[in-house]
Amino acid sequence: MPSPKRLDPARSRAERLGALIRELRLRKGWTQAELGRAVALSNSAISKYETGEKVPPRDVVESLDKALGANGRLIEEREQLDDNPDAKWVQKYIRCESTAIRIRQLSGLMPALLQNEEYTRIILEQNLPLYGGDLGEKLDYRARRRAILGGTDAPHFSVVVGEAAFHTVIGDAGVMRRQLLDLVEASTKPNIDVRVVPFNGAGRANELGNTAVFDFRDGSSLVYRAGIPGGFFIASPGHVKQYAEFYDRFHADALGEEASRMLVRKVIEEKYPCRQPSTCL
Numbered sequence: 001m002p003s004p005k006r007l008d009p010a011r012s013r014a015e016r017l018g019a020l021i022r023e024l025r026l027r028k029g030w031t032q033a034e035l036g037r038a039v040a041l042s043n044s045a046i047s048k049y050e051t052g053e054k055v056p057p058r059d060v061v062e063s064l065d066k067a068l069g070a071n072g073r074l075i076e077e078r079e080q081l082d083d084n085p086d087a088k089w090v091q092k093y094i095r096c097e098s099t100a101i102r103i104r105q106l107s108g109l110m111p112a113l114l115q116n117e118e119y120t121r122i123i124l125e126q127n128l129p130l131y132g133g134d135l136g137e138k139l140d141y142r143a144r145r146r147a148i149l150g151g152t153d154a155p156h157f158s159v160v161v162g163e164a165a166f167h168t169v170i171g172d173a174g175v176m177r178r179q180l181l182d183l184v185e186a187s188t189k190p191n192i193d194v195r196v197v198p199f200n201g202a203g204r205a206n207e208l209g210n211t212a213v214f215d216f217r218d219g220s221s222l223v224y225r226a227g228i229p230g231g232f233f234i235a236s237p238g239h240v241k242q243y244a245e246f247y248d249r250f251h252a253d254a255l256g257e258e259a260s261r262m263l264v265r266k267v268i269e270e271k272y273p274c275r276q277p278s279t280c281l
Helices: 009-028 032-038 043-051 058-067 073-080 085-099 117-131 135-150 173-186 237-253 257-271
Strands: 100-107 156-162 192-197 210-216 221-226 231-234
Touching (some): 032 058, 058 073, 085 100, 085 135, 085 231, 100 237, 117 173, 156 237, 173 192
Parallel strands (some): 156 192
Antiparallel strands (some): 221 231
């Protein structure tokens, strides 16, 4: 006898949201096509939302709520989908980024806050089969994160990144060239400090992992350590101090700002040279 299917609370909530959309649509006497026209979507999209096969993005839920006269019921039901551990740590991380006055990060990968839109899209598309979700919603979320560093109350962002991140090809040589040029440009901004641990850094780049120390206006700090899935936060002052000191050691041992930019430019010219000058940045 086959073992029973494991219950998926997120799926059941998605189906509940879909059932509510269908109930409200039928109450108005609309077909799926008519509801689709009201919110500029296809009837097949409406069908997938109603069966719970797909979860509508928040902006779509807002449009559906308004069109169906739901008075916020759909929005409230959609928010319940975020009531799970994975979503909660993501929301907490975003709050940390948006409220911190200083962010200190160790990264073995291209820092998410400094990825351009093209590079980000390819990363998210590659990971979609593994992590799921809506690509458009993920891109919007990343764009809002990037905007944090350009705001009027932007935090100071200091990152130590391993050179290996520049040799892991995402997309093609053109994508990498544009991303690294954007990284160099970002590093010249007054609130952004990029330091590189080169391959010849006695193997220390392998220790970087992904760690962020958030410093807040009230004097408190919080540490985030990446994990699979999600990650975890550390609030204990003693442990936060240890991670801050760990970051400071890497920062001191990494190349200086200008030397880091020179290394990135060297990687660009050696590994991602401009083959057609008329079309390259």
